Amino acid sequence: MLDFKPSPQKPLLFFQQCSAYQASLTTRIHTSSGTEVLVKHEGNRMGLGSFKGLGGIYAVAQLISDQWEVIHGSPLEPSELLSSPVREMAQSISFVCASAGNHGLAVAAGARLLGASSTVYLSQAVPDNFEKALLAQGAFVIRSGNTYEESMAAAMADANSTGAILLADSSWPGYEYPPSLIMEGYTVIAEELKKEFERDVNWPSHVYLQAGVGGFAGAITYMIRHNWPVQPIIYIVEPEFAPCLKASHEAGKPVNVAGPISTMGRLDCKEPSIIAFNILQISQVNYITVSDKDADDATHKLHKNGLSTTPSGAAGFAALLKTETLHTAQANQAFKPMIFVTENANTCIE
Known part of the structure; x- marks a missing residue:
């Protein structure tokens, strides 16, 4: 743990x-x-x-930094995270999450800031204005299920099948680092x-x-x-x-x-x-x-x-x-x- x-x-x-x-x-x-x-x-x-903006954006940045270290063998300085080489590398990274609002917006904003892509799953109950806000942040939006739990299941299935990084704002056994x-x-x-x-x-x-x-x-x-x-x-x-x-x-x-x-x-x-x-x-x-x-x-x-x-x-x-x-x-x-x-x-x- x-x-x-x-x-x-x-x-x-x-x-x-x-x-x-x-x-x-x-x-x-x-x-x-x-x-x-x-x-x-x-x-x-x-x-x-x-407040969610602090969490989602930072998590995206740190996960991209982790990927950089795996590839290049050395960690990034905070001042390097928004650099062109990092943004170029991040183009191959995709984040996926489920949301009914603020968390998804933070993940999408973080991905856009650092050059990655994002997919946010929404249930049918989420208002259209939120979908528009996500699209404005460059996210790919998918409607799935009638509840948040059903959209979360779809996001997890997406991560499993595509290799995208699942970025949920809750934790459970086996899923704690993000x-x-x-x-x-x-x-x-x-x-x-x-x-x-x-x-x-x-x-x-x-x-x-x-x-x-x-x-x-x-x-x-x-x-x-x-x-x-x-x-x-x-x-x-x-x-x-x-x-x-x-x-x-x-x-x-x-x-x-x-x-x-x-x-x-x-x-x-x-x-x-x-x-x-x-x-x-x-x-x-x-x-x-x-x-x-x-x-x-x-x-x-x-x-x-x-x-x-x-x-x-x-x-x-x-x-x-x-x-x-x-x-x-x-x-x-x-x-x-x-x-x-x-x-x-x-x-x-x-």
Whole structure:
């Protein structure tokens, strides 16, 4: 089993070569009760509308770098990844994935940036506007099946038959390295925050991390527990219809859950990433679920604060609002919560 030990400096060095990269904004809002909330807003990340841009683009770059090393016997420097010789080599490399939104867009953007090709499988349920966004990134789009799971099966079959590199954003036994690169890309977010908090001396007391399969939550939790000198309480936030990480924690092993479809579409995942599960299981985190109504209400409240997002993007704020009274009542502890707005309201649906 892969031992996840990411280095945020590796993706940071790569992204510093990319004109689209800049640290995402940290803003402050107040709840109706007056609590000040730190907000890390990922809606403009890499021009793709969500935090996923960091993971997919970096994973594509690192997998191409790996291929270069196999062929030439020496690793690439980050400054060489966007060079003409690398782009020429990458023309023979194809990536394939399934998506209902942001992950596929990141993979397609990464492939286009480095000169490779990409194929993204979509279920029939994915809106046409997302297909158009993928085509604009140069991806080859194939509709397959009525659910994400069916499109994922088609992507896996494609990789097996064509030799394309499967780049999924979840992990399972025997498939861990590519998704670990995606998670390593996400560590940039926590590193940006660490530098900011060290400068401003304004560390949060509580951090709320929304989770689907857990890649984002696992990567940020790892960085907090290993790299932040001031340790907050961490909440892992899931839809009440899809608490796969909470259920896995309680079972002591990765388990699947069943439930209705949640309006938090990007978080509506019934099976956890095993990498994320392993990280969270030893990281002293709390699990909390939020209802679709909780997330919808939080979305509207963020909008009133000038932050336009989706129920998935607002899930962390929904969890904060559920726990706010408890923490503000603890007079012996300052409550300085932090949330993540993980996507814009007009982002493609994952």
